[in-house]
């Protein structure tokens with residue numbers, strides 16, 4: 001075969017079939033049929049023993065009936081939805097993106113590896129792309145500027161690294177959700193290109209090396225319901241423009257280096273249910289949060305907050321987790337804390353709180369963790385606490401508490417850890433402690449307990 005180029009000899013099978021394939025494509029004048037492309041996908045990914053995803057992918061079945069496949073009325077594939085299918089292998093985007101009508105490509109929560117091929121750029125009709133929660137370890141994300149129709153993009157927790165092609169968002173004006181968190185991208189400032197995308201409702205850019213300040217223009221993205229920027233290296237103050245995002249449901253800025261006060265205007269975020277600014281250096285008081293009565297989770301620990309807690313916190317009916325530990329708060333705790341809310345966890349430890357322990361904390365019968373240690377709380381343990389039967393951990397050590405431990409509390413049935421050490425508590429340890437079947441650690445030393453034993457037990 002003198003006309004045969006030499007390199008055809010060096011890679012016989014693949015090249016040969018490719019030529020054959022091109023030949024038939026040419027004479028039939030069509031793109032490879034959708035079915036062939038799906039079969040290629042199946043063979044590329046059918047490497048896991050525990051996947052049942054492709055059971056129905058047999059040529060005896062209609063392609064549009066394959067698990068995870070959706071077709072349009074012309075019988076062309078529009079959606080591939082194969083998330084959470086234990087798939088392994090390298091995604092053959094070079095062939096997948098030849099599906100002419102493909103709008104949704106969803107492979108989240110699998111074990112795909114290898115590169116995300118540049119061919120992704122030919123999937124120009126995509127509205128929905130989910131490659132999140134995979135193992136593309138060591139690969140960088142390709143430029144995706146040509147996917148200008150995209151509305152949903154999930155690449156979070158997928159092992160990507162290198163510099164992210166932020167410019168790709170310039171013309172992606174319809175983008176609604178953007179999740180890129182938990183990847184090892186090169187450090188980058190907050191991507192200005194997303195600030196023009198006025199349909200955005202969801203940004204998840206936690207733990208992906210964003211640095212510098214939050215730009216004031218964030219306030220233009222009025223549709224935001226979720227803004228997650230935790231675990232980055234961000235600095236400066238939280239911009240007042242955040243107060244324009246009146247649809248916010250969650251704001252997570254935790255574990256950065258933010259400074260200054262909570263901005264005036266935060267009070268406007270009446271739909272806010274989850275606020276986490278823990279592990280920063282934020283100062284000032286909480287008066288901006290006074291009216292945010294839809295809060296479910298309020299996490300402010302490890303900052304430099306000071307002042308008294310708004311008494312309104314005691315009226316919040318949905319509050320489940322309240323963590324204020326390691327700040328400089330002073331004054332009393334709102335005394336009706338727990339009267340309404342089904343708390344799971346309250347932590348106010350390592351502050352300068354004074355006054356009594358709110359008596360109704362266990363009223364709703366839900367709380368599991370109560371951490372009040374290292375404050376200057378006074379008075380007795382409330383008698384109502386005999387009803388704290390759901391409590392697993394109860395720490396009130398290093399306060400100025402006095403009186404006796406009310407009947408029943410030594411014997412709370414689910415307590416694992418009970419620490420009242422370093423107070424001025426008196427009286428005996430009563431025999432009902434025999435009901436404390438789960439107790440792992442009891443500390444009561446440095447009190448005025450009547451048996452004059454220094455109690456420290458690791459059961």
Ligand SMILES: *[C@@H]1O[C@H](CO)[C@@H](O)[C@H](O)[C@H]1NC(C)=O
Pocket residue numbers: 047048049
């Ligand atoms: C599939 O299972 C067989 C035997 O159970 C095992 O030898 C093989 O390594 C497995 N293959 C994969 C890809 O897990």
Ligand SMILES: *[C@@H]1O[C@H](CO)[C@@H](O)[C@H](O)[C@H]1NC(C)=O
Pocket residue numbers: 050051052053084085086
């Ligand atoms: C994925 O694997 C897990 C455990 O190996 C199994 O329980 C589950 O059914 C598998 N899921 C699918 C869709 O095959």
Ligand SMILES: *[C@@H]1O[C@H](CO)[C@@H](O)[C@H](O)[C@H]1NC(C)=O
Pocket residue numbers: 061062064065
């Ligand atoms: C798809 O499957 C259903 C039953 O599972 C069958 O009734 C239907 O005819 C199939 N459609 C095609 C196009 O094969």
Ligand SMILES: *[C@@H]1O[C@H](CO)[C@@H](O)[C@H](O)[C@H]1NC(C)=O
Pocket residue numbers: 108109130131132133154155156178179204
């Ligand atoms: C992360 O990606 C998955 C899909 O892979 C998505 O379901 C999830 O909502 C994303 N997480 C966030 C916080 O955006």
Ligand SMILES: *[C@@H]1O[C@H](CO)[C@@H](O)[C@H](O)[C@H]1NC(C)=O
Pocket residue numbers: 145146167168169170171
């Ligand atoms: C966005 O569109 C403009 C105008 O069509 C074009 O000049 C620019 O290159 C596009 N940006 C990207 C990143 O594709």
Ligand SMILES: *[C@@H]1O[C@H](CO)[C@@H](O)[C@H](O)[C@H]1NC(C)=O
Pocket residue numbers: 173174175199
């Ligand atoms: C933004 O959303 C609105 C309402 O859903 C829609 O009509 C509009 O087309 C979207 N804008 C873009 C650029 O896709």
Ligand SMILES: *[C@@H]1O[C@H](CO)[C@@H](O)[C@H](O)[C@H]1NC(C)=O
Pocket residue numbers: 182183184207231
């Ligand atoms: C941050 O992302 C890395 C991967 O880049 C991951 O290993 C780590 O667990 C993530 N950290 C958190 C707190 O989620």
Ligand SMILES: *[C@@H]1O[C@H](CO)[C@@H](O)[C@H](O)[C@H]1NC(C)=O
Pocket residue numbers: 211233
């Ligand atoms: C955060 O950024 C500062 C300077 O901008 C740098 O010195 C520091 O090492 C960074 N920290 C981390 C954890 O990246």
Ligand SMILES: *[C@@H]1O[C@H](CO)[C@@H](O)[C@H](O)[C@H]1NC(C)=O
Pocket residue numbers: 283304305306327328
């Ligand atoms: C918090 O209190 C400690 C101990 O009194 C003090 O050293 C520190 O300066 C205070 N910080 C702020 C921000 O008020």
Ligand SMILES: *[C@@H]1O[C@H](CO)[C@@H](O)[C@H](O)[C@H]1NC(C)=O
Pocket residue numbers: 296297320321344345
């Ligand atoms: C409350 O905190 C616990 C962990 O301390 C967590 O498991 C739970 O999901 C949180 N609940 C809410 C509603 O955020």
Ligand SMILES: *[C@@H]1O[C@H](CO)[C@@H](O)[C@H](O)[C@H]1NC(C)=O
Pocket residue numbers: 351352353374375376
């Ligand atoms: C408790 O009060 C004493 C004296 O009033 C003060 O010295 C101490 O710093 C306070 N401790 C806490 C944790 O508030």
Ligand SMILES: *[C@@H]1O[C@H](CO)[C@@H](O)[C@H](O)[C@H]1NC(C)=O
Pocket residue numbers: 383384385386387
């Ligand atoms: C404990 O709860 C029961 C039932 O809700 C109630 O009758 C009782 O008065 C409570 N005890 C205390 C000391 O609050």
